[in-house]
Amino acid sequence: MTARLEVRAVTTAFGGIRAVNDVSFTLDAGERLSIIGPNGAGKSTLLDGIAGKTPFTAGCVLLDGAVLPPNRPARHALAGIGRTFQRVEVFTSMTVAEHLLLTLRAAHGSPRLWRDLRRLTRQTKGEAEQINETLEALGLERDAATVVGTLGLGNCRRVEVARALIARPKVLLLDEVSSGLSTAESAALVATISALAMERQMSVIAIEHDLDVVRAIADRVLVMVQGSVIANGTYDAVMADPSVVEAYLGSNA
Amino acid sequence: MGVFLSYALPGIPSGCAVALLAIGLVLTYRTTGVLHFAFAGQAYIAGLIYAVMVRDGHGTAVAAIMAIAIASPIIGVVLDFALFSRITRATATARVVVSLVVLFVVEQVPSFVISSDTVYAPPPLLGSSATAFTISGTAVSTQSVGTVIVALVSACIVAVVVRFSRLGLEMRAAVESTRLLELSGVRARPVTSAAWAFSSLLAGLAGVLVAPTLVTVDPTSYWVLFIGGLTAAVIGGFARFGWVLGGAIGLTVAIAVLDGYLPQGTFFETVIGPGVPFVLLAALISFHPGMKALLAPTDPLAGVDPPLMTAVLTSRTSRVERGIGGAGWAAVVLGFLGIVVFVDPATVFTIATGVALATVLLSVTLVTGLSGQLSLCQVSLAGLGAFACGQLDARYHLGFYLGALLGGAIAGAFATLVALAAQRLRGLSVMLLTVAFALLCDQVIFPWTFVGGGYSGVSMPAVTLPGIAVTQSSRQVLVLGLVLFTCCGGIVNRLKRGSVGLFLVALRESEAGAAAVGVSPARVQVVTFATAGVLAGVGGAFYGSLQGIVSPASFNIEIGLLWLVAVCAIGVQSVAGALVAGIAVAFAAQPVTGGITLSDWALWLQIGLALAAITYAWHPEGVVEQARGATTTVTAALGRSRRQELRSTEVRA
Numbered sequence: 001m002t003a004r005l006e007v008r009a010v011t012t013a014f015g016g017i018r019a020v021n022d023v024s025f026t027l028d029a030g031e032r033l034s035i036i037g038p039n040g041a042g043k044s045t046l047l048d049g050i051a052g053k054t055p056f057t058a059g060c061v062l063l064d065g066a067v068l069p070p071n072r073p074a075r076h077a078l079a080g081i082g083r084t085f086q087r088v089e090v091f092t093s094m095t096v097a098e099h100l101l102l103t104l105r106a107a108h109g110s111p112r113l114w115r116d117l118r119r120l121t122r123q124t125k126g127e128a129e130q131i132n133e134t135l136e137a138l139g140l141e142r143d144a145a146t147v148v149g150t151l152g153l154g155n156c157r158r159v160e161v162a163r164a165l166i167a168r169p170k171v172l173l174l175d176e177v178s179s180g181l182s183t184a185e186s187a188a189l190v191a192t193i194s195a196l197a198m199e200r201q202m203s204v205i206a207i208e209h210d211l212d213v214v215r216a217i218a219d220r221v222l223v224m225v226q227g228s229v230i231a232n233g234t235y236d237a238v239m240a241d242p243s244v245v246e247a248y249l250g251s252n253a
Numbered sequence: 254m255g256v257f258l259s260y261a262l263p264g265i266p267s268g269c270a271v272a273l274l275a276i277g278l279v280l281t282y283r284t285t286g287v288l289h290f291a292f293a294g295q296a297y298i299a300g301l302i303y304a305v306m307v308r309d310g311h312g313t314a315v316a317a318i319m320a321i322a323i324a325s326p327i328i329g330v331v332l333d334f335a336l337f338s339r340i341t342r343a344t345a346t347a348r349v350v351v352s353l354v355v356l357f358v359v360e361q362v363p364s365f366v367i368s369s370d371t372v373y374a375p376p377p378l379l380g381s382s383a384t385a386f387t388i389s390g391t392a393v394s395t396q397s398v399g400t401v402i403v404a405l406v407s408a409c410i411v412a413v414v415v416r417f418s419r420l421g422l423e424m425r426a427a428v429e430s431t432r433l434l435e436l437s438g439v440r441a442r443p444v445t446s447a448a449w450a451f452s453s454l455l456a457g458l459a460g461v462l463v464a465p466t467l468v469t470v471d472p473t474s475y476w477v478l479f480i481g482g483l484t485a486a487v488i489g490g491f492a493r494f495g496w497v498l499g500g501a502i503g504l505t506v507a508i509a510v511l512d513g514y515l516p517q518g519t520f521f522e523t524v525i526g527p528g529v530p531f532v533l534l535a536a537l538i539s540f541h542p543g544m545k546a547l548l549a550p551t552d553p554l555a556g557v558d559p560p561l562m563t564a565v566l567t568s569r570t571s572r573v574e575r576g577i578g579g580a581g582w583a584a585v586v587l588g589f590l591g592i593v594v595f596v597d598p599a600t601v602f603t604i605a606t607g608v609a610l611a612t613v614l615l616s617v618t619l620v621t622g623l624s625g626q627l628s629l630c631q632v633s634l635a636g637l638g639a640f641a642c643g644q645l646d647a648r649y650h651l652g653f654y655l656g657a658l659l660g661g662a663i664a665g666a667f668a669t670l671v672a673l674a675a676q677r678l679r680g681l682s683v684m685l686l687t688v689a690f691a692l693l694c695d696q697v698i699f700p701w702t703f704v705g706g707g708y709s710g711v712s713m714p715a716v717t718l719p720g721i722a723v724t725q726s727s728r729q730v731l732v733l734g735l736v737l738f739t740c741c742g743g744i745v746n747r748l749k750r751g752s753v754g755l756f757l758v759a760l761r762e763s764e765a766g767a768a769a770v771g772v773s774p775a776r777v778q779v780v781t782f783a784t785a786g787v788l789a790g791v792g793g794a795f796y797g798s799l800q801g802i803v804s805p806a807s808f809n810i811e812i813g814l815l816w817l818v819a820v821c822a823i824g825v826q827s828v829a830g831a832l833v834a835g836i837a838v839a840f841a842a843q844p845v846t847g848g849i850t851l852s853d854w855a856l857w858l859q860i861g862l863a864l865a866a867i868t869y870a871w872h873p874e875g876v877v878e879q880a881r882g883a884t885t886t887v888t889a890a891l892g893r894s895r896r897q898e899l900r901s902t903e904v905r906a
């Protein structure tokens with residue numbers, strides 16, 4: 001059986017720096033992986049690569065056994081990779097509901113020029129239902145008509161998650177989604193994502209600094225230090241690994 | 254060999270002047286983040302000062318010092334102080350708009366400072382036409398030698414200053430982040446001023462060096478020089494001075510050689526040859542790896558700035574605003590009805606012309622207003638539409654309506670080509686590509702008799718109406734124009750409110766975010782450019798039909814500049830803005846032949862537009878939207894609108 005996502009010997013170099021150095025791993029459908037590591041370990045760079053945002057210097061990513069074209073983020077999105085960003089990338093003048101509508105519309109690939117001209121692009125009932133459902137799942141229903149530029153960081157993160165989820169991605173990539181949220185809020189968010197991952201067989205890769213969140217969200221943990229994977233296993237196994245302890249104490253000291 | 258050299262050698266001195274301009278361009282871009290189109294104008298001014306002073310009996314040395322060492326740096330510093338230092342936080346597009354406004358203004362200034370007679374080429378600053386030495390039978394004048402020496406020495410000085418001096422280091426740091434520079438204890442203002450003075454001096458030097466080689470000292474000659482400089486800057490990826498220098502000289506020589514070898518009087522000589530530089534420029538922009546990333550340098554400290562909120566506050570429409578908008582449009586319609594009934598035919602004609610222009614400007618609304626992409630080729634697309642309509646009528650008697658439709662289709666097809674060529678590009682690089690296309694039309698496609706009709710121009714089919722005899726100044730034609738404008742405006746509005754608009758806003762506000770949900774910038778760019786091309790083509794055909802005869806001069810890039818300045822000033826984000834701008838342009842472009850006088854109100858209108866366009870950097874939404882914003886503030890006081898909540902949250906944030 002092919003894995004849902006396979007990351008194959010991926011390297012990303014910026015000039016002389018190898019931000020990601022020969023990383024390989026696989027992810028099954030519905031599996032939840034957390035990537036941890038000190039600042040500058042290359043976690044975000046790896047995620048950007050998987051999402052097609054930054055090109056790889058070497059290696060490739062396969063979704064359901066098919067190689068994804070490098071450096072084409074829109075194609076990756078349409079192929080079923082949803083994501084959030086470490087520095088939120090929202091559309092400041094759009095409302096929360098419009099963010100979700102945009103995702104639904106974008107699922108068709110090209111802008112619908114002809115339908116626009118015939119005014120057929122007003123929101124349909126089906127779209128409204130999907131939007132409401134997603135907003136409720138994330139506790140954003142009260143903010144549906146709020147302009148995102150006026151929301152706080154925590155809500156912006158939730159908007160990003162909602163925007164990714166409504167496309168029903170096969171793989172969801174989360175970059176420090178709990179930062180900016182209170183403990184209770186992040187617990188609720190993690191619960192929602194976990195439940196959806198079960199229900200939709202959606203795989204999740206979550207970069208996290210908060211170890212409580214890591215324990216709650218992940219079936220498996222991958223530890224990166226200076227671009228390389230130094231450990232890959234269950235939470236308890238990884239935390240017991242001496243090299244991980246050393247890397248963490250080294251960076252925190 | 255002798256023949257080759259006789260073609261190649263004369264190219265070297267002008268290549269050197271081009272190189273100076275190019276280095277100035279790169280220097281300004283590197284140190285201040287402004288892609289400064291107005292260098293074309295600044296070089297022109299310097300050349301003009303030199304030529305006029307020498308004509309009026311001053312020595313060449315005095316004139317050169319005045320033009321190069323005094324006037325040019327002062328202009329640079331004044332521009333920095335008055336404009337560019339105040340818009341460092343504006344988008345790259347906004348900064349280019351301001352630079353274009355400066356170009357526009359600078360080219361107008363001489364016509365009222367000195368008399369408007371033609372200024373002929375001055376004698377050279379260094380050397381003369383006396384032969385310095387001869388290579389394989391080709392004489393090289395001392396003037397050429399002087400030019401080359403001056404250019405090379407200046408290029409070396411620039412390289413040394415930028416690479417090794419403290420000032421150079423600070424200038425390079427300033428472009429990364431003026432605030433980081435200040436945090437490290439350097440005052441940033443003097444540094445950017447120095448950068449402006451220095452690069453303006455180079456522009457002035459290029460302007461003076463090239464003046465003696467021209468026939469007359471006029472803006473168009475300097476445009477050509479500037480385009481050479483731009484191409485050289487692209488060759489160097491806006492970064493490497495050595496490549497820029499070599500590129501400028503190599504390019505100029507290559508063009509001179511090509512020009513020499515192409516058989517005289519053939520299609521190759523008249524069309525293909527002159528087209529090479531522009532096609533080359535377009536290809537370089539499309540494929541040069543450095544151009545993909547040619548975006549305004551971003552300040553690492555920009556994250557600490559509050560986001561620019563003006564767009565949010567002015568682009569949301571509540572029900573109240575729609576009501577006001579409706580009332581506004583009703584007033585416009587009533588106004589036009591009044592005009593139709595009461596005003597004299599000449600004014601009706603001007604207004605109809607304005608409405609036709611407004612249709613063309615709707616394409617700017619789509620491309621620049623909605624997708625935030627500056628395009629300088631909308632005027633050329635309008636020209637393509639008009640010429641196609643006229644030529645089709647001349648050959649196949651298709652009449653106005655079918656001709657305009659086909660003209661729109663042809664313009665749309667060309668716009669699609671431009672967008673496809675720009676697929677890999679974003680932002681400023683796309684704009685440069687539109688410049689290359691506009692110039693290709695300007696210098697090559699339109700002058701080609703098959704398209705532009707040669708000296709006599711193309712006579713356009715008149716608008717006909719079933720059962721009514723109409724002339725160009727008939728009131729019915731104005732009504733027809735309004736119908737056309739309303740249809741096209743409706744298209745723009747539907748796109749704006751539909752999914753295309755949603756995609757465009759998303760791309761403008763976060764390209765990464767848009768891509769993450771599957772919006773492909775390249776595809777959206779193609780759709781907007783193509784649609785805008787059709788609008789421009791149809792509008793251009795109607796405009797041409799009103800003019801009766803169109804020639805290449807009706808659609809050159811300078812005219813496009815006036816259009817762009819007007820629509821940016823008045824409102825590039827709305828249909829209403831396009832309408833007002835079109836009418837303003839029609840009045841501002843009233844013939845000003847026979848010398849400009851200060852009592853000429855068309856001139857004042859142009860000045861007003863230019864001044865208003867400068868505010869684009871702070872208010873990209875334009876005057877019309879600002880006025881609408883004012884009306885909504887009033888209504889917000891009446892009922893609590895969402896707008897007011899926005900304001901309060903903004904204050905808290």
Ligand SMILES: Nc1ncnc2c1ncn2[C@@H]1O[C@H](COP(=O)(O)OP(=O)(O)OP(=O)(O)O)[C@@H](O)[C@H]1O
Nearest residue numbers: 014017019037038039040041042043044045046086
């Ligand atoms: N565009 C870029 N150009 C050059 N270097 C980069 C670029 N992006 C990231 N880097 C470098 O790559 C390394 C990895 O960065 P990355 O953002 O992936 O780390 P991270 O693990 O996500 O860290 P954090 O926990 O702080 O988010 C860092 O040294 C960073 O400076």
Ligand SMILES: [Mg+2]
Nearest residue numbers: 043044045086
């Ligand atoms: Mg990161």
